Amino acid sequence: MSTLSSVPIDYYLVFCSLLFCLGVIGVLIKRNALVILMSVELMINSINLLLAAFSAYTNDPAGQIFVFFIMVVAAAEVAIGLAIIVLIYRTTGSIDINVLNKLKW
């Protein structure tokens, strides 16, 4: 608790924003579905960190409770996401998302 609050809140904000942007850029530029999934995880975790920081900063435990919830949901989401990727690999023999362009006009 004391370690967390000893760092000013601005640092957390800037760090989390950078982490989030990295995640977004990863989603946009990568073609590997697995890497995209990991980028999404990165975005989620940047938010988690921010929540924990604000929770310590405002002395409100609700933020940390939220983080636990998000972790649980993220775990479930990753399980489904990985399952989809496995299936994509089994059907197309690749996990490149540009292969998945059949559903269009």
Added chain:
Amino acid sequence: MKMELIVALIPLMPLLGFLVLGAGFRTIPRKITAWVGPGVILASLILALVLFFSNGKNTGPTEYHFFTWISAGELRIPLGFLIDPLSLLMIFVVTGVGFIIHVYSVGYMKDDPGFNRFFAFMNLFVFSMLLLVMGNNYPVMFIGWEGVGLCSYLLIGFWFRNQEYNNAAKKAFIMNRIGDLGFLLGMFLLFTTFHTLDYHGVFSQARSLQPGDSTLLAITLLLFVGAVGKSAQIPLYTWLPDAMAGPTPVSALIHAATMVTAGVYMVARSNILYILSPVTMTIIAVVALATILLAASIAVFQKDIKKILAYSTISQLGYMFLALSVGAFSGAMFHLTTHAFFKALLFLGAGSVIHALGGEQDIRKMGGLRKALPVTWLTFLTGTVAISGIPPLSGFFSKDEILMKTFGSSSLLWLFAWLGALLTAFYMFRMFYLVFGNQFRGTTRPDHPLHESPLTMTLPLIVLAFLSFAGGALNMPGLFGGNQLLEHFLAPVFSRSSPALQGELPISHATEWLLTGITLAGVLLMIFWAWRRYVVKGKGLLTDETRRPFWVRIVAEKYRIDELYDFLLVKPSLWLSRFLHDVVELRIIDRMVNGIGQAAIRTGNLLRYIQTGNVGFYLFVMVLGVILIMFFNILI
């Protein structure tokens, strides 16, 4: 029993009959229908008698409120009944004549596949008619008014497989609708003027108005338009002859005895309003006289036995309106009653003749039926003599009273009414002699020999013949030592309208005797002429009609009024409909609607190329969208 219950049950009995027969028109056996159909009407008649006799000397109006039907703002329409001498008289006419005709129908419709349906409709009709005459406000009368119109439509088109009959039904319905519009507008105007539609409220407020009030003039004229439609007066009369497409008991009950007299009842009911608008009264007189003469002259040349009676009905309704127009309201109601008797009798007699001949309606193919149909002959003769106005039968007294009252108003009116009476005698005896006189001219099928009708048909004829014979006793004029029962009975209803209506006739007894004598002499002369022409000389069977003089042909072709209406109204409206369909509907509205659809399809065709199928692109657009939303959020 409580009075309220009796009053409520009078119209409810036929409604019950309708519901039972209507619900089970496929399953209920004919034998039960033959009892239920007339039975419920008899029950109403008995209830009406109970009501009449338990009332005793109390002939004052009694109102019965059951529930509030519509309540909106200051408009309050209760479902209530008004029992006074006028409505009692109408209840008796409707249930009495209705019952007799129901009994007759049991015999007449015996072999018809639509037996149950027929009685269901007839019961519904009697219910609507009772509602019409018993209501204590205009909207309730209007429900009945529309109800009888509906039943008329259903029963004219009873044999709906024949397209011509369907057309006749539609014609009657549409023409009535024109009149109904007038009635409806009249009611609206009544409400905006008096802020109520109850008879009591309207009449008590109307009494304080000045005679010749312009609003009242508009109201009475609009209501009269309704009466013109329902009671088949010029210019809305052409539906009635076509309405003869229905079964004969229908013509007797609806198109002679009761429904068509609804207009007369309505004007008599609103007597205060009419007395206060002399202009309307003059218009009614002109319309009535024109109708009397036009319909009577057409009847002289008709060949169809029922059509003759139809035109005769129009003409007799004209007499009732003539009586109303000179303020002889009780005279009109008297003629309404006797007319219900003898015209129902004549129609049922005609039905008996048609029945005997296996559906033949052309009087040129009849003749000499006296021996084959003795009961029909005698009763038909009674009816013919009664309508021609020969004492001591009922028609004489009622028509004589109208002629007297007309003379008291204007001798010119009397002259035309007198001419109409002569024409009546002539065309009635022309028909009578052609049907029953001389030798039989038609052909009978071997499987269907000439035969007198069964007892269920002849018994009603005999009862009606008795009523036509003695109906005059209802209102024997003072001239013949009578005590004018009906007039005194109805006096409370009409005396309120104007003090001018009460008191002795303005003409002396000597003049009355003279006028009666002139009328009687003319009528007898006409009968003699008809006898000479159709029995002695055996004319009236002209097959080559082109050799007739021009004016005769015009009259024989019903003045070509139907063709005129066809040319002026039917054709243009058909043309307009076709124009609206072909041009407005197909070329404008359809194109607009299709254009909207096409536009949606084309836009979709353009926009679908956004769906590239590239996941990266989708993600990019999504992130772009999120950024834009955030950007706009900050901006706003």
